[in-house]
Amino acid sequence: MISFRVNSEDVVFEGDERTPLLWVLRDHSDLTGTKFGCGIGQCGACTVLVDGRAQRSCITPISSIEGRSITTIEGLATSDEELHPVQTAWLEYDVPQCGFCQAGQIMATVDLLQRIPNPTDADIDAQLTNICRCGTYARIRQAIHRAAELQVGGGRDV
Amino acid sequence: MSDTASLAPVTLSRRQFLVAGTSATGAFVLGMPLPNLLAGDDSTERQLGFFIEVQPDGRVIIGTNQPEIGQGVRTALPMLVAEELDVDWDTVNIRAMPLGLIKTADGYTWKYGGQGVGGSTGLTSNWDFMREVGATARQQLIRAAAARWNVAPDTCNTEPGYVVGPTRGARLSYADLVTDAAALAVPEERPPLKAVAEYRIVGKHHKTIDARDIVTGKAKYGIDTRQPDMRFAVIARSPYLNGRPHSFDDSDARKVDGVLDVFEIEGPAPGEPYQILASGVAVVATSTWAAIQGRAALEIVWDRGPNANDSSDAFWAENARLLDGKGQVVVDDGDFDAAMTGVDTVVEHRYEVPFVNHAPLEPQNCYAFVEADRCHIIAPTQMPAGAIQSAAWATGLEPEHIHVEFPRVGGGFGRRLTNDYVAEAALISKKTGWPIKLQWTREDDVKHDFYRPAGTHEMRAGLNARGEVLAWTQRLASASKYYRRPNMPDENLWEAELYPDDVPRNIVPNVRLEYFHNAIGVPRGSWRAPAHTANAFVIQSFIDEVAHETGQDPLQLRIDLYGEERELAYANHGGPTFNPGRLTRLLEFVADRIGYGTGTPDGRGIGLASHFTFGGYAAHAIEVEVSDSGDLSIERIVAAMDCGYAVHPNAVEAQLQGGTVDGISTALGLQITVKDGQIEQSNFHDYPLARIATFPSRFETHILPYDETPTGVGEIGVPTAAPALTNAIFAATGKRIRRLPILDQLKA
Ligand code: FES
Ligand code: FES
Numbered sequence: 001m002i003s004f005r006v007n008s009e010d011v012v013f014e015g016d017e018r019t020p021l022l023w024v025l026r027d028h029s030d031l032t033g034t035k036f037g038c039g040i041g042q043c044g045a046c047t048v049l050v051d052g053r054a055q056r057s058c059i060t061p062i063s064s065i066e067g068r069s070i071t072t073i074e075g076l077a078t079s080d081e082e083l084h085p086v087q088t089a090w091l092e093y094d095v096p097q098c099g100f101c102q103a104g105q106i107m108a109t110v111d112l113l114q115r116i117p118n119p120t121d122a123d124i125d126a127q128l129t130n131i132c133r134c135g136t137y138a139r140i141r142q143a144i145h146r147a148a149e150l151q152v153g154g155g156r157d158v
Numbered sequence: 159m160s161d162t163a164s165l166a167p168v169t170l171s172r173r174q175f176l177v178a179g180t181s182a183t184g185a186f187v188l189g190m191p192l193p194n195l196l197a198g199d200d201s202t203e204r205q206l207g208f209f210i211e212v213q214p215d216g217r218v219i220i221g222t223n224q225p226e227i228g229q230g231v232r233t234a235l236p237m238l239v240a241e242e243l244d245v246d247w248d249t250v251n252i253r254a255m256p257l258g259l260i261k262t263a264d265g266y267t268w269k270y271g272g273q274g275v276g277g278s279t280g281l282t283s284n285w286d287f288m289r290e291v292g293a294t295a296r297q298q299l300i301r302a303a304a305a306r307w308n309v310a311p312d313t314c315n316t317e318p319g320y321v322v323g324p325t326r327g328a329r330l331s332y333a334d335l336v337t338d339a340a341a342l343a344v345p346e347e348r349p350p351l352k353a354v355a356e357y358r359i360v361g362k363h364h365k366t367i368d369a370r371d372i373v374t375g376k377a378k379y380g381i382d383t384r385q386p387d388m389r390f391a392v393i394a395r396s397p398y399l400n401g402r403p404h405s406f407d408d409s410d411a412r413k414v415d416g417v418l419d420v421f422e423i424e425g426p427a428p429g430e431p432y433q434i435l436a437s438g439v440a441v442v443a444t445s446t447w448a449a450i451q452g453r454a455a456l457e458i459v460w461d462r463g464p465n466a467n468d469s470s471d472a473f474w475a476e477n478a479r480l481l482d483g484k485g486q487v488v489v490d491d492g493d494f495d496a497a498m499t500g501v502d503t504v505v506e507h508r509y510e511v512p513f514v515n516h517a518p519l520e521p522q523n524c525y526a527f528v529e530a531d532r533c534h535i536i537a538p539t540q541m542p543a544g545a546i547q548s549a550a551w552a553t554g555l556e557p558e559h560i561h562v563e564f565p566r567v568g569g570g571f572g573r574r575l576t577n578d579y580v581a582e583a584a585l586i587s588k589k590t591g592w593p594i595k596l597q598w599t600r601e602d603d604v605k606h607d608f609y610r611p612a613g614t615h616e617m618r619a620g621l622n623a624r625g626e627v628l629a630w631t632q633r634l635a636s637a638s639k640y641y642r643r644p645n646m647p648d649e650n651l652w653e654a655e656l657y658p659d660d661v662p663r664n665i666v667p668n669v670r671l672e673y674f675h676n677a678i679g680v681p682r683g684s685w686r687a688p689a690h691t692a693n694a695f696v697i698q699s700f701i702d703e704v705a706h707e708t709g710q711d712p713l714q715l716r717i718d719l720y721g722e723e724r725e726l727a728y729a730n731h732g733g734p735t736f737n738p739g740r741l742t743r744l745l746e747f748v749a750d751r752i753g754y755g756t757g758t759p760d761g762r763g764i765g766l767a768s769h770f771t772f773g774g775y776a777a778h779a780i781e782v783e784v785s786d787s788g789d790l791s792i793e794r795i796v797a798a799m800d801c802g803y804a805v806h807p808n809a810v811e812a813q814l815q816g817g818t819v820d821g822i823s824t825a826l827g828l829q830i831t832v833k834d835g836q837i838e839q840s841n842f843h844d845y846p847l848a849r850i851a852t853f854p855s856r857f858e859t860h861i862l863p864y865d866e867t868p869t870g871v872g873e874i875g876v877p878t879a880a881p882a883l884t885n886a887i888f889a890a891t892g893k894r895i896r897r898l899p900i901l902d903q904l905k906a
Contacts, residue, residue, distance in 0.1 A: 016415060016447070023447040027390070032382035033375020035568070037519050038600040042842035045519060073375030080374075087373040094365045097812055098228025099372035100519040100568030106373060125851035131842060133519040133569050134228050135819025136812070137850040138857045 004065045006031065007075025013062055021057040021065055022046045025072060033073040033103050037131070044130030047104040047111075048072050054111030073103035076110065086110050089147035097134035105130050109144055118148050178298050178340050185213040186336035188295040188344075209288075210239060210295045216319065216333035218245050221255040224284070225540050226368075227570035228816075229872045230809030233367045235288050237806060241359040242292030242352060244316040245332070252367050254565075282773070282870050285805070293349035295339075302338035303330045318358075354803065354866045363808050368566065379568050380538035381597070383525040389592045392449040392599065393423055393582060394456055395438035395606050398835045399679035400428040401463040402437035410455040411441060416448030419590055420456070423582065428464050428679070431644045433551050434578045435606045435681055440586050446597050465679030466835040473678050473832065474510065477614035477635035480674035481508070485633060486649065489658045492668035497629035501620030505704045508616045510897040511692040512829035513609040513637070513680055515845060520568020521603050526583035527593035528553050533560045533584060534593075538567040540574040548577035552584035571820075572684035576608055604845050605837045608683025609830050611637045611655060613676075613692060617700040620668075625708050627719065630666045632656065632696070635674035639682045639689075651675050655689050659728040660770070661697060661738065662719055680832060686820060687873035690771045694877030695825075695884070695898065698767035702885045703894065712885065713749050713766055717742050720768075732773035732869075740864060741768040744777035744798045747862060751796045752779040761785065762793065763889025767881035774874035775800040775864075778818065778882035784890045788904035792822070792883070794856040799874055802867040810871045814859040817875025823848035825880035829899050 002013045006029055013024050020039075025031045025048070034057060037045030041059040048057045049071040077083045083091070086109050096102045105128070112119060112127050119127065124144055132140065179187050188210045211219040220239045226232040232252060240250050296316055303321035304311040313324040321330050354361070371377040396402055408420040425437035439456055443449035498504065518538075525536040526549065533553050539545045542564045549560045567574060583596035598606075613636025620629040638651035652673035663669050685691065705715040723739025745768045749755070754764050761783050768777035781794040797818050804810045827846045831838045839845045884895040887904065895903060 015445070016451070019445075019447045023445065026382075027445045027447070030384060031375075032378070032384075035379075035519075036381065036521065036597075038842050040600070040841050040843065043519065043600075043847075073373075077374055083374070090373045091365070091369055094369055094808060094812075096228075096366060096369050096372040097230075097816055098519065098567060098569045099368070099377055100228075100379060102372050103375050121855045128850050131519065131847050131849060132819075133517060133571075133847060135816035135823070137819060137853045138815045138859075139812070140850060141853075141855060 002062050002066050004067060005069040007070070007072060017061065017063040019062045021048070021060040021062055021070070024062050025057060025070075031072050031074055035100055035103055037101065037104070042131070043101070043104070044108055045101050045104040047107040047130065049107060049111065052114070054108050073107060076106070084110065085150035086113065086147040089143040089150055092146055093139045093143040095136050095139040095143050097136055101130060101132045101134075105132065105140055109147060112144070113148055113151055117151060119144065178342060178344055180337065180340040184336065185211045186295075186298070186340045187211050188291065188298065209291045210243060212295070212299075212332050212336050212339075214333055214336055216249065216331060217251060218243070218249055218332075219251045219253050221253050223255050225542060225564050225567055227540055227567040227574070229813060230366060230806055233364060234806035234809060235284055236367075237359050237364065238285065238288035239292040241357055242289045243296050244318055246318045247359045247364060249319065282868060285868055289351050290348060293351055294344060297349045298339040298342055298344065299332050299335050301342055302335040305338065306330065360805050361803070361807065364806065365808070378565050379520055380525070380536060380565050381520050381523045381568065383536045383565075383595060385525060385527065385593050385595075387593055388525070388595050389418060389442050389444065389590070390446045390449045391440055391442045391583070391586050391594050391596045392446075392453050393438045393440045393596070393602070394453050394458060395436040395602065396425070396460055396463070397605065397837075398460055398462045399465040399468055399832070401460050401466070401835070403439055404459045404461040406439050406459065407457040408439070410457070411452040414443070414448060414452040414455055416444040417452035418442045418444065420452065421589060423585060429642065431642055432576075432578060432608075432681060433548065434581050434585075442586065442590055442592070442594065449597070450599065462835060468679050468835045469833050470831040473612065473637070473676060474614065476676050477674070480635040480676065481614060481616050481633055483674075485635070485672040485674040486652060487670060487672050488652050488656060489663065489669055489671040491663065491670070492629075494629050494631060494668045494670040497668035498620045501628055502623040503621045503708055504618065505621070505700075505707050506616070506618040507700060507703055507896060508614055509696045509699060510614050511612060511695060512831070512898055513612040513682070514685060514824055514828050515604050515607050515609060515830050515839070516571045516573035516685055517603060517845065517847065518567075518569030518571055518573050521600055522579040522598040523596060524580045524583035525593070525595045526580070526587040528584055528588040531555070531559060535560065535580055535584070536563045536565065537577065537580050537583075538574060539564050539577055539580070540567065540570045540572075541577060544575065545577045545580045548581040549584045552581045553588050571686045572688070573607065575684055600842065601840045604839050604841055608681050610685030610688070610691065611639050611682045613637065613655065615692070615696040617696060619700070619704050621704065621708055625710050625715075627662065627666050627704065629668040630662055631670040631672065633672040633674070635676055637676050637678050637680060637682055639684065641677060641682060648675065655692075657689060657693060657730045659726070659730055659733070659736065660693055661741075664726045665719055665721065665738065678832070679835070680830075686817075687771050687876045690769065690873070690877040691821070691824075691880070694767065694769040694771070695880045698769065698878065698881035699884055699894075699896070702765070702881075702888065706888075711755075713745065713754060716745055716766070716768065728770075732771065736770050740775045740800050741770060741777065744768055744775055744800055744862060747860065748777045748779035748796045748798050751858065751860070752781060752794060754779060758889070761890055763886050763891070765882045765885025765887070765889055767878040767885060769877045771874045771877055773869035774802070774871060776814070776874045776878050778878045780879075780882040780886045782883065782886040782890050784887060784904055788902070788906075790887065790900070790904055792852065792854055794854055796858050796860070797875060797879070798860040798862055799871065800862045800864045801869045801871045801874065802864050804861050804863060805868045807861055810861050811859050813871045814861070814875040815857070817873070818857075818859070818879045819848065819853060821876045821879025822852065822883055825883055825898055825900055826852065827899050827901060
C-alpha cells in the first residue's frame with residue numbers, strides 16, 4: 001500500500017507497486033490532465049511535480065512516491081479564476097495547437113522558472129526537452145519569457 | 159483515407175434545407191432538418207441538425223461539426239457564423255456536435271454536413287456554408303423585428319446582438335426576437351453575405367477556443383475517456399510485416415494481477431485492404447498498466463509471413479534497379495528525348511526520401527462498447543465517417559446503429575484519417591461483451607502505421623547556353639500510398655506520388671514524368687501534405703543544383719522559371735489553377751527579410767524554397783551555420799504563406815510555425831527503416847522528434863494576403879522547410895544533401 005498526496009488530497013494505492021505514477025494518476029485517480037506520450041521518459045507529456053520538482057511520471061514507479069506530494073496540471077492554479085503565471089503566459093501567447101503536450105510543457109516550465117527565474121534562450125534550449133509534435137516551440141519560448149516576467153511581478157511559489 | 163463511398167451520403171443541398179425552430183428551452187434554433195424522424199423524437203434540437211442557438215437570455219451557441227486536431231477549425235468555423243449573424247464574439251459559446259449520420263428513405267445523409275478533416279479542406283469546404291448559416295439566422299431575426307414594427311425588412315439593419323429599425327430608437331435585442339424568429343419559415347433565396355471589408359470577427363486575431371481548458375488540464379481527449387465498467391485492452395501485433403501468431407502461451411500473462419482475458423485478433427491477409435493493420439494477440443485487463451504487463455508476459459511464436467526478408471537496403475537497391483529500366487510514363491509534354499539531344503548542359507541527380515511515421519503525440523486509442531443492436535464509439539479521429547465504417551465492419555451492425563463521438567484529438571497529421579484502431583476496439587468489445595478502452599503504446603504506434611511512402615527520385619534537366627531549362631524529367635521509384643487500396647488498379651498507383659502539374663509543368667516545354675512501383679510490405683498512407691513533402695524537397699533541391707551547376711543564382715533561376723502572375727492549369731487537389739507568380743512574390747519577400755544576397759560569414763549560408771500545396775502558397779528562407787566538425791545550427795527562419803484570405807490569422811500563423819517545425823524535424827532525423835521484415839524503430843529515442851533547442855528564437859512567420867478566397871492552411875507550411883534547410887546547408891558548406899534524413903551526413 002502506497003500513501004501520498006495529489007493536489008493536496010491524500011491518496012492510497014493498493015495495486016502493483018511497480019505501476020508508474022502516470023497510470024495511477026490517470027486510471028486510479030481519474031486525473032487525466034497528465035498525458036501519456038511515450039512511456040519511456042522521452043517526451044515529457046507526463047511531467048508532474050513531485051515535492052515541487054518536475055518528474056516524468058511514466059518512469060516513476062509508484063513505490064518511490066510513498067509520502068511524497070504530487071502536483072498535477074489540475075492542481076497548478078490557485079483557483080478557476082486565478083491561474084498560475086505560467087498558465088497565464090500560455091494563454092497570452094495562445095500556445096496550444098492540439099494541446100496534448102501542453103500540460104507537460106507547463107509543468108516543466110514551472111520547474112525551470114523555480115530553478116532559473118529569468119532564463120535565457122540558451123537556458124530554455126538546455127533545460128526544456130519536452131516534445132511538441134505540433135511544433136508550438138516558437139510560442140512556448142515566448143510564453144516562458146513572459147511567465148518569467150509575470151513571476152517576477154506577481155511572484156509566488158508553487 | 160478510408161473509403162467512405164459505401165455510405166453513399168445523400169447530398170443535402172444546403173440553403174433550401176435550413177429551417178428555423180424553437181428548442182425545449184425556448185431558444186431560436188437554426189439548422190438542418192431531419193427527414194423521416196424516428197417516431198417520438200420530437201424535440202427541436204433533435205429535429206434540427208443544430209448550428210445556431212440564440213437563447214432567450216441573449217447567449218449564442220454555435221455548433222462546430224468538424225474534428226479538432228489542433229488546426230483551429232473549432233474556432234474558425236464559428237467565427238464565420240458569428241460574423242454573419244452579427245453578434246459579439248465574446249457572447250458566443252461553442253458546442254461540438256456529434257457525428258450526424260442518419261438513415262432516410264433515400265439512403266444515408268449527414269445531419270450536420272460532411273464531417274472530416276484532411277487535405278486542408280476543413281475550412282474551405284465550409285466557407286460558404288457557414289457564412290450562409292449565420293446570414294440566414296440574421297435574416298430571420300430581422301424579419302421578426304420588421305414584423306413587430308410593421309416595416310419592410312430591408313429598412314432594418316443589425317448591430318451586434320440587436321436589430322435596428324428605421325425609426326429613431328427602434329432597437330430590439332436578438333433575445334427578444336427568438337420566439338418570433340423561430341416561427342418564421344426560412345425563405346428560398348440566399349441571404350446576402352457581408353463584404354470582406356465589413357468583417358469585425360473574421361480575419362481578426364482571436365484566441366483558440368479551448369486554450370483555457372487545455373492549460374488547466376480540463377480538456378478531454380479520446381485517451382481520457384472514462385465510462386462505466388470500462389476494461390482496458392492492448393494488442394501484441396505481429397512485428398513482422400504481414401506476419402501472424404503461429405502459437406502463443408498466455409499462462410504467465412493470465413497470472414498478471416488484473417488480466418481478464420487473452421485472445422487472438424486476426425488481421426488482413428497479405429495484399430488485402432487493411433481494416434486493421436496486423437494480426438496479433440489482445441490482452442484485456444482492469445487497468446492500462448495491467449494490460450501492458452500482461453502483454454509483456456505473453457510468449458508468442460510468430461509466423462513470419464511472406465515479407466520476412468523485406469529490408470530497407472533491398473528497397474533502395476530495387477529502386478535503383480527499377481530506375482535503370484523503363485517505367486510508366488504519366489506525363490510526356492513536348493518531345494523530351496529530342497529536346498535533350500539539343501541542349502547545352504545536362505544536370506542529373508537522384509534523391510532518396512524515407513518512410514516516416516506520423517507520431518501524433520496522443521497515441522491511438524478507442525473506446526468501444528458493442529451490444530447486440532448498437533455500438534458506441536469514442537475515438538480521436540480525423541474521419542468520423544470512417545470510424546462508423548470501421549465499427550460496422552467489426553460488428554456487422556448497420557451504420558445508423560453506431561454512435562460515434564469524436565473528442566478533441568491530440569494531433570492528426572493524416573494518421574487518423576484511417577480508423578483501424580476503432581475496428582480493433584470494436585472487435586475486442588464484441589468478443590468480450592465489455593465496454594473496452596483500447597490503448598496503443600508509443601511502440602505500437604511507431605511499429606504499426608500507415609507510413610509516408612519512401613522513394614527514389616531521379617531528376618534530369620537540359621538547359622540551353624543562356625541557362626534556360628528546356629527539358630525536365632522526374633522519374634520516381636516508390637512505394638505508393640495507394641497500395642492495398644480497394645479497387646485500385648496498378649496503373650493508378652502513381653497518382654498518389656506524382657502531382658503532374660507541379661512546377662515546372664506548363665513552364666518548361668518538354669516535361670516527362672515516369673513512375674515505377676516498388677511493392678515492399680510496409681503499410682503506407684497520407685502524411686501531412688502527402689507527396690508534396692517529397693516532391694517539394696526534390697524539385698526545390700534540384701532547381702538549386704541546376705542553378706549552381708550552370709552558374710546562376712538560385713533565387714533568380716526560380717524567379718525566371720515562375721515568371722509573371724498568371725493562372726496555369728492544375729488538375730490535382732488545390733486546382734483548378736495555380737499562379738506561379740504568387741510563389742515569386744513570397745520568395746522575394748522571404749529573401750529580402752533574411753538578407754539573401756548580402757553575404758554571409760564563412761560557415762554560414764542561406765537557403766530558399768517555395769511550393770504550391772493544395773491551393774496555398776509557401777516559401778521559406780533559412781540561415782544555418784555548420785561548424786568545421788559538421789555541427790549544424792539553424793540561425794534564422796523566415797516563413798511566409800499566401801493562403802488567399804486568412805480567416806483566422808492566429809491559427810494560420812500557428813500552422814505555419816508548426817508546419818515549419820514538422821518539415822525541419824523530419825528532415826533532420828526521422829526515418830522508418832525495415833530489417834528482416836520488421837520495422838526497426840520503436841519510440842522517440844530512435845525516432846527523435848526535434849525539441850525546442852533545434853529552433854532559433856529568430857523564427858518569423860508572415861501571412862501575405864492575396865485575395866478574398868481562403869485556402870486551407872494545415873499542410874501548406876510543411877513542404878518547403880526541408881529543401882530550404884538543405885539548400886542552406888549547401889550554401890554554407892558546398893555539401894548537397896540528396897538523402898533524407900540528414901542525420902550525420904554533415905559529419906562525413
Ligand atoms: S510519457 Fe512520460 S516522458 Fe513521454
Ligand atoms: S500542441 Fe500538439 S503536441 Fe504540442
